Amino acid sequence: MSWHMFLMLLLLSVASAEAKPPRRNWYGSYVMKISRETIIRLRNFMMNIGDLLGLDQCPEHYTKYVIGDRPFCYRFYPNLCDDWQKVRDFCQYEGADLISLTEQNFKFFRELASDLTNHGCGNGSFWVGLTDNKTEGNWMFLNGEPLSLRSSIWSSNANLENPNNDCAAMMAPNFYLVASNCTTVHSAICQIYLNP
Numbered sequence: 001m002s003w004h005m006f007l008m009l010l011l012l013s014v015a016s017a018e019a020k021p022p023r024r025n026w027y028g029s030y031v032m033k034i035s036r037e038t039i040i041r042l043r044n045f046m047m048n049i050g051d052l053l054g055l056d057q058c059p060e061h062y063t064k065y066v067i068g069d070r071p072f073c074y075r076f077y078p079n080l081c082d083d084w085q086k087v088r089d090f091c092q093y094e095g096a097d098l099i100s101l102t103e104q105n106f107k108f109f110r111e112l113a114s115d116l117t118n119h120g121c122g123n124g125s126f127w128v129g130l131t132d133n134k135t136e137g138n139w140m141f142l143n144g145e146p147l148s149l150r151s152s153i154w155s156s157n158a159n160l161e162n163p164n165n166d167c168a169a170m171m172a173p174n175f176y177l178v179a180s181n182c183t184t185v186h187s188a189i190c191q192i193y194l195n196p
Contacts, residue, residue, distance in 0.1 A: 010155060014082070029117050030082075037136075039165045051151075056084075058073035058192070058194070059073065059094070059095070059192065060131065061075055062074060062075045062096075062190075062192060063075065064159070064194070065105065065108075070193060070194075071192055071193075071194040072191050072192060072193045073096075073191070073192040073194060074099060074109075074189060074190065074191050074192075075094075075096070075162075075189070075190050076112065076113070076188075076189050077090070077187055077188040077189070077190065078124075078126075078186070078187045079080050080187055080188050081185050081186070081187060082185060083182060083183045083184065084127050084167040084182040084184075084186075085182065086185075087127045087186070087187075088127070088129070088142075088188075088190040090190075090192075091186065091188060091190035093115070094190055094192075095192060096131055096190040096191055096192040097142050097190065097191060097192075098127055098128055098129030098130075098142060098188060098190065098191070099129055099134050099189040099190065099191040100128070100129045100130070100141035100142055100143040100145060100191065101128055101130070101143070101153065101177075103151065103152065103153060106153045109170070109189065110175045110176070111171065112177045113126055113170050114172075114173075114174075115176050116141070124172035124173075124187075125169045125170060125171045125175075125178075125186045125187065126169060126175075126178065126186055126187045126188060126189050127167065127168075127169050127174050127186045127187070127188050127189070128141075128169065128170060128189060129141055129142035129143070129191070130142075130147060130167070130168035130177065131166055131167050131168065131182075132166055132179075133166040133167070134165055135180070136166075137149070137160070137166060143193075147177075151177075153176060153177050154176060154178075155174065155176035155177060155178045156176075157178075158176070158177060158178050158179050159178060159179045159180070160179050162179065164181050165179035165180055165181055166181075166182050167177070167179070167180055167181070167182040167184075168180065169184075169186045170189075
C-alpha cells in the first residue's frame with residue numbers, strides 16, 4: 001500500500017474519532033466532516049513520516065527539484081487565482097506551502113513561470129512564500145530564510161517602499177519578484193520539502 005493511500009485511511013479513522021456524527025447529504029449518502037485544520041496537520045505529519053522513512057517521492061502532479069538545493073517537490077497552479085492567504089491555504093491543504101526561492105534556483109523557476117504567461121489569472125503572475133508582514137522591510141520566506149532588499153531576484157521596480165505591499169509575487173512579463181498587496185489576485189507555486 002502506498003503511503004498516500006495510508007494517509008487517506010488515516011484521515012477516515014480520524015474523522016470517526018473527531019466525535020462528529022455522520023450526517024446525510026441532500027442525496028441520502030452519509031458524510032463525515034473532518035476539520036480543515038485536522039486535514040492539514042495529518043498531511044504535514046505524513047510528509048514528516050515520509051521524510052523519516054526516506055520516501056522521497058513527490059505526490060501526484062508535483063515535480064521533483066534536486067538541482068543544488070535541498071530537494072523538494074513543486075507544482076505551478078496557473079488557474080488558481082486568489083489572494084496570498086487563500087492561495088497559501090490551498091497549498092497547505094495539499095500538504096505543501098507557497099514556494100521559498102533561493103538565488104540559486106530562481107532562474108529555473110523564473111523560466112518555468114515565463115512559459116505559463118498565456119495561462120492563469122490573466123497577468124500570468126505567481127504568489128511565492130515571501131512576506132514582510134511581521135516586520136516592515138524585513139522580507140522572510142516561509143521556510144525562515146531572509147531575503148535582502150539588495151537581492152538580484154527583486155525587480156528593479158519592486159514597490160518595496162509601499163507599506164501596504166506585504167507579500168511577494170513573481171510578476172509578468174519578466175518574473176522578477178515584486179512586492180504586492182496581499183489582497184491582489186495571482187496564481188500559485190506550491191512546494192513540498194523532501195528528505196535530502
